[in-house]
Amino acid sequence: MHKDRTRPQGRRDPRRPGAPGSRAATARPTAAPTPRPATTAAAAVAAPTALRHPHRPTPHEQFAERLLAVLSGRRPVHWMLGHTIGEAYEQLVQLAPRTPLRTRGTLPVVRTCGGFHPRPGVVEAFASIAAGEQVRAMAFRLEQGRDLRWRCAAVELGTAPTSPACTPA
Incomplete structure (x- = not known):
């Protein structure tokens, strides 16, 4: 039997690509293969998500999310000790017990969050917080330390707007 050096030892199939008499050796023009549709619903759902890149959250x-956890009462204020500088921790100590984000029903969530970089290493950020139909504003300042860690330097919560009909005359 003829030994071919490109064929793995023990393989006797002459139909390998490029072998004399194989279809690839007698190249005929053929149409490009058509892609197969996904056979299962799980495969159809998994295919588009594999192409997406996961969202990596920004520091702000x-x-x-971290500030909301403290201000809503899900986490204690001291959870922010290593993540604050200056008077931010004291601001959280004052805000946390009396914040309107401590609801008894719906847990508040961050709806939107954005930030502005006035200079390198500083972010002035804002977030809208929703709890049911109630929406509040939160603003905070982040500063990057020499160790490249971000720390909160200030926190403010928007108060509920008062309508003219509710104000005492």
């Missing part, structure tokens, strides 16, 4: 988005 991470801090908005």
Whole structure:
């Protein structure tokens, strides 16, 4: 039997690409293969998500979630000790017990979050917080330290707007 050096040892199939007499050796023009449709619903759903890149949260988005956890009562204020500088921790101590974000029903969530970089290493951020039909504003400032960690330097919560009909005359 003829030994071919490109064929793995023990393989006797002459139909390999490029072998004499194989279809690839007698190249005929053929149409490009058509892609097969997904056979299962799970495969159809998984295909588009594999192409997407996961969203990596920015530092101000991470801090908005972290601050909301403290201001809504889900986490204690001391959870922010290593993540604050200056008077931000004292502001949280004052805000946390009396914040309108401590609801008894719907848990508040961050709806939107954005930030402005006035200079390198500083982010002035804002977030809208929704709890049911109630929406509040939160603003905070992040500063990047020499160790490249972001820390909260200031926090403010928007108060509920008062309508003219509700104000005492």
